[in-house]
Structures are given as C-alpha cells and as structure tokens.
Amino acid sequence: MFKKILFDLISYFLTFHKKYIYNSFFNLYEIDRTFRFNGDGIIFYGKGKIKIGKNSYVGSYSSIQAFDGCKVSIGSNCRISHNVKIYTQSAEPDQDFSDSKNLKAKMGDVWIGDNVWIGANVFINPGIKIGHNSIIGANSVVTKDVEDFSIVGGVPAKLIRYKLIND
Numbered sequence: 277m278f279k280k281i282l283f284d285l286i287s288y289f290l291t292f293h294k295k296y297i298y299n300s301f302f303n304l305y306e307i308d309r310t311f312r313f314n315g316d317g318i319i320f321y322g323k324g325k326i327k328i329g330k331n332s333y334v335g336s337y338s339s340i341q342a343f344d345g346c347k348v349s350i351g352s353n354c355r356i357s358h359n360v361k362i363y364t365q366s367a368e369p370d371q372d373f374s375d376s377k378n379l380k381a382k383m384g385d386v387w388i389g390d391n392v393w394i395g396a397n398v399f400i401n402p403g404i405k406i407g408h409n410s411i412i413g414a415n416s417v418v419t420k421d422v423e424d425f426s427i428v429g430g431v432p433a434k435l436i437r438y439k440l441i442n443d
Contacts, residue, residue, distance in 0.1 A: 301326075305342075308332075308352075315358065324348070324364055329390065334360065341365065343402075346383055351390035351408070362386055362400045389424065409439065 298313045305326035315336025320326055324342030329352030334340075338360040342348050346364035350356070368380040384403020392406055395414030400406070405421040412418060413429025413436070422428050425439040
C-alpha cells in the first residue's frame with residue numbers, strides 16, 4: 277500500500293514538473309498552442325528564437341538549440357520523432373581542438389518547412405533548410421539543404437528520391 281502511494285505521489289510530481297517545463301517553453305519562444313510535446317526529456321534552450329507552427333509535435337529526448345542571434349523555424353504539421361537534435365551552433369570541424377581558448381564556431385539558422393517528417397535519432401546541423409513536405413530518414417545526419425518533396429537519409433543524409441505525389 278505504501279509503495280503504491282509513494283509511486284502515485286512521485287508520478288504526480290513528475291507529471292507536474294514536465295508540464296511546468298513545457299509550459300515555460302511556450303512563454304520563452306514563439307510556439308503555437310497546438311504544438312505537442314510528445315514525451316519526456318524534451319528540451320528547448322538558448323537565447324535565440326524558436327518559432328513553431330500549428331499542429332506540429334516533437335518526440336521524447338529531442339532537443340532544439342537556438343544560439344544567441346540564431347533562429348529555428350519549424351512549420352505547421354511537422355512530425356519530429358524521438359531523440360532528434362536541431363542545433364544552430366556547433367564547433368567548426370577544420371581547426372586544432374587542442375587550442376581550446378580560440379575555438380571557432382559554425383552558426384546558422386535552421387528552417388524546416390511545413391508538413392515535414394523527421395525520423396528518430398536525426399541530427400540537423402546549423403544553417404540547414406529543409407523544404408516543405410520532405411522526409412528525413414531515421415538515424416540521419418543532415419549536413420546540406422533538403423529540397424521540397426525530397427526523401428533523404430544516411431550519414432551524411434543524401435537524396436534517396438523525390439516523393440511520388442498522386443493527384
């Protein structure tokens with residue numbers, strides 16, 4: 277009996293805490309109220325801007341980083357799966373990492389169009405544009421822009437094919 281009461285109490289506080297954190301994201305960033313946080317451990321952070329359209333969602337353990345002066349823009353009706361990482365700032369790869377005081381950063385806005393589906397475990401680099409109605413396959417690393425109606429996948433993500441749209 278005691279274990280059940282303790283479990284229920286902990287569950288209540290965890291649910292309350294999650295709702296509090298997720299509601300704070302609505303206050304910090306420009307997120308449509310129809311947006312859904314679909315799971316646990318979702319984090320949005322940074323002093324930049326995050327704008328998300330209607331009826332989109334993001335899955336558990338995903339993170340969106342909006343570095344100061346940068347913006348992440350996600351359109352309407354987007355499906356962002358679990359463990360997706362979207363960054364506006366990262367280390368510049370072509371440098372000597374032993375000089376930790378003078379490391380250069382690669383920065384850029386991330387723009388995701390409407391009706392995009394992003395699979396699980398995807399990493400989206402700074403400065404990327406993902407076109408409308410595109411699909412990013414699971415476990416992909418997006419290093420280049422993605423055209424509208426594209427299906428891409430892999431490491432790095434490459435065009436698999438364009439969507440076959442039947443009218």
